[in-house]
Amino acid sequence: MPYVCRWGILATGGIAESFAKDLLVDPSTRSVTKIRHTITAAASSSGASRARKFLEDLGVADSASSYGSYEELAQDPNVDIIYVATPHSHHFQNVMLCLEAGRNVLCEKAFTVNAAQTRVLIDKAREKNLFLMEAVWTRYFPLSEYLTDTILNGTIGSVQRVIADLSVPTDPDVANSESLSRIEDPKTAGGALLELGVYPINWCFQAIYNVIPADIRSPPSVKAVIKKYPSGVDETTSMILVFPRPSEYGGDAHAFATCSITPGSRWRETRAPQPSVRILGTKGELELYHPSFRPARTRLMTENGDIVEKTWPHPGPGKGSNWYNWYRDERLAEGEARGMAWQADEAATALSTDQKESSKQSLEESLVIMQVMDEVRRQGDLVYSEELESTAYPLQL
Ligand SMILES: NC(=O)C1=CN([C@@H]2O[C@H](COP(=O)(O)OP(=O)(O)OC[C@H]3O[C@@H](n4cnc5c(N)ncnc54)[C@H](OP(=O)(O)O)[C@@H]3O)[C@@H](O)[C@H]2O)C=CC1
């Protein structure tokens, strides 16, 4: 019998809807047979009726509880794991709430506002013997397995450089309006780095840091420049990361990670996808095509002149999801899933085998990435409010 993982969804915004839709896709469509997912509860801080409507739209309202507060969800014993889908500003408080109540957690990226908060969450999860994982969904794509294999089997030699970008413009209508969107707003810990930069940084870590034994990994040094958005968050952020490696692993590796929310920079204007991640080794190169939050195509080039192109579908049958506007290029074909369930499979598999963290991205790696982002913000003079940076709990935000 497959292990049935019972999910509680904390918040009912855009990504919560997308994740929940993908959770309900039959796992056998992606050749997963040992686990299944079910949604047993959802909570909305906007009220129980909002949570109820969310569950109705998914077609699971009859078998799931709807709550008007996150506190009630955290107390629900019919939930095996809670997916936290609030803005970055609230992750620390929300995850603490769940862990204190004895719930396992999958929390959206960016994990927290700063590394100190991530450290406290890790310690709390360990103290309570609970599962905790950052929802960097790209890490769980089959494409990521291919990336790791390609590097580990030596196909492109030793990785010397990674060049990775994610630039998604702010919605022109939103950018021109009086109110600030979540991504533009310092109060929700918005800005390019926490929203988008986390993807290029993760690709750099996957290609350089994650592929060497844990005991010889060292955090990279960081050089960064930030250009601010009018609201005070970062608009464009450019980072150079130098990963120290022993000579038998190719010596230092350089990574260039960039991100931007520059209004009007329509990166898909031409509709001709370009590589947005390039992994350059001594014997070849692996390219991942736009957008780096969901690359659907790769191109592998090796020194003997071979070129291998692959596409990476996310099988449904889902309902398709049009929850982003055209400028985010998030239109899925009818029947295609967005690809968010691979990470749910990882979490459920861990629960079924009593593992307390992801097998693909350790909590230590999430912490080091948060430390890198702290340093980027320090160099770029990007600070959020004292309460958003705080590790005090509970705190009313
Ligand atoms: N993996 C991916 O592809 C993506 C991940 N994300 C990540 O998901 C998280 C949420 O993003 P997204 O779903 O786009 O955001 P939304 O603004 O669409 O939704 C956030 C939800 O959080 C709840 N919330 C609680 N407090 C606040 C607050 N003060 N301000 C706003 N919302 C609040 C609300 O739900 P309620 O009223 O029900 O409580 C709200 O609907 C972020 O961490 C983001 O980085 C975002 C997009 C894509």
Ligand SMILES: O=C1OC[C@@H](O)[C@H](O)[C@H]1O
């Ligand atoms: O995680 C994300 O991926 C898709 C982007 O458009 C979105 O802003 C970001 O949060």
